[in-house]
Amino acid sequence: MIYVMSDIHGMYRKYKKMLELIGFSDDDTLYMIGDVIDRGDEPIQILQDMMQRQNVIPLLGNHELMALNALSVISEFIDSSGFLTDESLEFNKDYLLWQMNGCRTTLEGLGKLDTEQRREIIGYMRGFALHKTVSVGKNTFVLVHAGFEDFSKERSFDDYMPDELVWCRHIPDERYSDDDNVFVVTGHTPVQKFTGKPYILHKNNNIFIDCGACMIGGKLACVRLDDFMEYYV
Numbered sequence: 001m002i003y004v005m006s007d008i009h010g011m012y013r014k015y016k017k018m019l020e021l022i023g024f025s026d027d028d029t030l031y032m033i034g035d036v037i038d039r040g041d042e043p044i045q046i047l048q049d050m051m052q053r054q055n056v057i058p059l060l061g062n063h064e065l066m067a068l069n070a071l072s073v074i075s076e077f078i079d080s081s082g083f084l085t086d087e088s089l090e091f092n093k094d095y096l097l098w099q100m101n102g103c104r105t106t107l108e109g110l111g112k113l114d115t116e117q118r119r120e121i122i123g124y125m126r127g128f129a130l131h132k133t134v135s136v137g138k139n140t141f142v143l144v145h146a147g148f149e150d151f152s153k154e155r156s157f158d159d160y161m162p163d164e165l166v167w168c169r170h171i172p173d174e175r176y177s178d179d180d181n182v183f184v185v186t187g188h189t190p191v192q193k194f195t196g197k198p199y200i201l202h203k204n205n206n207i208f209i210d211c212g213a214c215m216i217g218g219k220l221a222c223v224r225l226d227d228f229m230e231y232y233v
């Protein structure tokens with residue numbers, strides 16, 4: 001079976017509960033479509049768990065992109081409480097952007113690791129894909145963190161810049177394909193913004209799966225592509 005989750009944002013216990021709920025096994029595949037880190041308390045624990053599993057396929061979110069941009073400069077200067085040891089680096093613009101977006105728990109987690117472990121985590125995030133296309137039965141699923149900014153059918157998915165794929169605000173009214181068997185699965189924008197409720201939203205062959213795992217009243221959602229079964233923790 002093939003599963004998709006997004007926007008776990010450091011909620012390690014919800015992640016573990018979800019793996020249990022879906023009965024995730026070595027025969028299954030899980031696509032994690034971005035924003036594993038920041039906000040919630042245990043982002044590094046989730047990454048470390050994912051790294052051990054060959055059948056978890058990670059995609060980049062805007063939070064991982066912010067982290068990678070900032071960490072390319074600051075990773076050597078994090079102390080065990082997640083503080084930067086060289087204050088001049090606080091004026092680094094990538095770091096400031098990341099700081100405004102809830103980096104604290106990720107920095108704290110990285111600060112507790114030794115240099116080698118930290119390098120492994122950063123290297124792992126560098127390998128995150130920008131988008132994936134998955135065929136399941138007669139259906140095709142395009143997986144991407146946020147959507148395709150300035151979408152055009154003439155443009156190949158590989159022609160988009162990372163920022164366009166991880167930051168844009170995909171709206172339910174937009175339709176990406178005329179083919180009824182092609183679906184676009186995104187996270188990034190909590191469905192509460194559209195419906196007010198923490199449940200996966202299907203519209204125009206778009207599947208919005210960010211149900212706000214780290215928000216009050218939010219849920220971690222997971223969709224099974226084989227049969228569109230939905231799971232919530």
Ligand SMILES: [Mn+2]
Nearest residue numbers: 035061062188
């Ligand atoms: Mn996001």
